Amino acid sequence: xxxxxxxxxxxxxxxxxxxxxxxxxxxxxxxxxxxxxxxxxxxxxxxxxxxxxxxxxxxxxxxxxxxxxxxxxxxxxxxxxxxx
Amino acid sequence: xxxxxxxxxxxxxxxxxxxxxxxxxxxxxxxxxxxxxxxxxxxxxxxxxxxxxxxxxxxxxxxxxxxxxxxxxxxxxxxxxxxxxxxxxxxxxxxxxxxxxxxxxxxxxxxxxxxxxxxxxxxxxxxxxxxxxxxxxxxxxxxxxxxxxxxxxxxxxxxxxxxxxxxxxxxxxxxxxxxxxxxxxxxxxxxxxxxxxxxxxxxxxxxxxxxxxxxxxxxxxxxxxxxxxxxxxxxxxxxxxxxxxxxxxxxxxxxxxxxxxxxxxxxxxxxxxxxxxxxxxxxxxxxxxxxxxxxxxxxxxxxxxxxxxxxxxxxxxxxxxxxxxxxxxxxxxxxxxxxxxxxxxxxxxxxxxxxxxxxxxxxxxxxxxxxxxxxxxxxxxxxxxx
Numbered sequence: 001x002x003x004x005x006x007x008x009x010x011x012x013x014x015x016x017x018x019x020x021x022x023x024x025x026x027x028x029x030x031x032x033x034x035x036x037x038x039x040x041x042x043x044x045x046x047x048x049x050x051x052x053x054x055x056x057x058x059x060x061x062x063x064x065x066x067x068x069x070x071x072x073x074x075x076x077x078x079x080x081x082x083x084x
Numbered sequence: 085x086x087x088x089x090x091x092x093x094x095x096x097x098x099x100x101x102x103x104x105x106x107x108x109x110x111x112x113x114x115x116x117x118x119x120x121x122x123x124x125x126x127x128x129x130x131x132x133x134x135x136x137x138x139x140x141x142x143x144x145x146x147x148x149x150x151x152x153x154x155x156x157x158x159x160x161x162x163x164x165x166x167x168x169x170x171x172x173x174x175x176x177x178x179x180x181x182x183x184x185x186x187x188x189x190x191x192x193x194x195x196x197x198x199x200x201x202x203x204x205x206x207x208x209x210x211x212x213x214x215x216x217x218x219x220x221x222x223x224x225x226x227x228x229x230x231x232x233x234x235x236x237x238x239x240x241x242x243x244x245x246x247x248x249x250x251x252x253x254x255x256x257x258x259x260x261x262x263x264x265x266x267x268x269x270x271x272x273x274x275x276x277x278x279x280x281x282x283x284x285x286x287x288x289x290x291x292x293x294x295x296x297x298x299x300x301x302x303x304x305x306x307x308x309x310x311x312x313x314x315x316x317x318x319x320x321x322x323x324x325x326x327x328x329x330x331x332x333x334x335x336x337x338x339x340x341x342x343x344x345x346x347x348x349x350x351x352x353x354x355x356x357x358x359x360x361x362x363x364x365x366x367x368x369x370x371x372x373x374x375x376x377x378x379x380x381x382x383x384x385x386x387x388x389x390x391x392x393x394x395x396x397x398x399x400x401x402x403x404x405x406x407x408x409x410x411x412x413x414x415x416x417x418x419x420x421x422x423x424x425x426x427x428x429x430x431x432x433x434x435x436x437x438x439x440x441x442x443x444x445x446x447x448x449x450x451x452x453x454x455x456x457x458x459x460x461x462x463x464x465x466x467x468x469x470x
Contacts, residue, residue, distance in 0.1 A: 015359070018417050018437030019380035021247050023283035027380045029307055030242035030336075033321075034352065049285060056279055060305045060322050 005067040005079055011039035017046045024050045025057055035082045042079045054078045089116045089403055092188035094165055096122025096150045099194035099374030099388030101466040106396035108155035123164040127153055129461055134249055136220035137227055138260045143217045153466045165342045190369050193355055195340035197245055197375035197383055203336045204241055210313030211333040232269025233329030236318055239277050240308040241336025245375055245383035248423045250334050251282055251291055255426035258298045275306035290443045294425055308333055339376055354378035360414040362395050371395045382419045389465055390418040422454040430454050
């Protein structure tokens with residue numbers, strides 16, 4: 001996953017560290033809505049739930065989970081591509 | 085060194101009124117001229133609109149003269165901003181106002197957010213909400229006529245201000261219908277964009293059992309894509325369709341119109357802001373607070389309330405050529421919100437960038453505190469007493 005991510009050019013990165021409300025997934029959803037098909041969006045999150053919440057939503061909404069990357073300590077970068 | 089710096093504050097809501105008053109307290113008249121521009125001469129207490137649909141609050145009691153809340157040395161201009169001229173440090177106003185443009189040395193943007201139901205096809209025609217005074221009145225009329233059926237309540241777009249309000253509304257709605265004797269004839273469905281009933285896990289853990297206890301059905305992973313008013317259908321981007329008799333969906337929000345696509349904001353008008361200094365990126369003489377920013381935090385009056393002292397401290401230090409000092413030298417993400425859970429009980433959420441909220445069990449005490457705060461707001465918050 002990490003090697004795929006290293007080669008992925010992000011269209012946008014959302015810094016959702018410390019965002020409990022509305023939270024990283026809500027930030028991703030609002031950005032996906034206004035993104036173009038094919039755009040790749042990264043979410044920086046310190047919320048442990050994001051590594052399960054975001055892939056679950058991407059699967060439900062039929063977008064592509066490009067990968068999850070360790071950034072620093074508890075901070076992860078989760079990357080999703082808008083597919084439709 | 086400029087003679088007497090001109091500070092221009094845009095917006096007469098919680099953030100704009102409070103920051104102007106704090107600056108007027110901190111800076112001597114010889115240190116700065118302060119002008120506030122507001123599109124409306126009234127200051128609105130928007131959290132009160134939650135109660136209007138149930139007839140529990142008269143919206144006329146939720147606004148006051150903006151001038152009456154401002155420190156006497158603040159100059160008030162009523163007018164809608166049409167454009168920011170960043171190069172010439174000017175703000176242009178719409179229409180035939182007495183003042184066509186105002187120049188600034190320092191600018192504070194607190195123009196908030198606005199609902200844009202038109203961003204979701206069919207939502208304006210098919211859905212209700214309570215995020216403007218007019219919409220809250222209309223929903224009140226619809227609920228007065230409602231005789232039973234399926235009410236769908238949820239988040240109709242992101243971002244939206246006051247993140248707990250949809251949850252509060254559905255709890256109050258259930259109480260309202262029970263008191264009216266219509267609960268048995270009514271199915272209530274609450275929808276939410278992600279895989280639980282609220283974004284914060286600790287809040288969802290308290291709210292989910294309450295929803296279940298009161299027979300409120302839940303549809304998660306529901307991001308409203310369109311509404312078909314003719315067939316009375318709410319359709320999600322995940323492919324779920326819900327039939328409704330009455331639809332209450334919080335519309336998506338955008339920043340002020342003049343900010344959409346401007347050099348300091350994105351296409352939806354959210355201003356690119358530093359999460360700690362609250363300075364607008366690449367513009368050290370411009371600050372933003374409240375709903376206006378692109379920060380991934382709650383769009384709520386409480387956010388503006390805790391951000392304003394930081395902007396006041398930093399801007400004062402900047403004018404005086406000093407370093408910001410003390411607990412307000414940077415913003416730590418602090419927000420405090422009440423959560424009404426119906427039947428005269430409420431909980432309270434307090435959190436910041438590093439600490440999620442610990443949610444106390446709903447009790448009458450927090451409900452009483454919220455009711456007291458709703459009344460005390462006018463004396464405490466815009467004036468900067470707390």
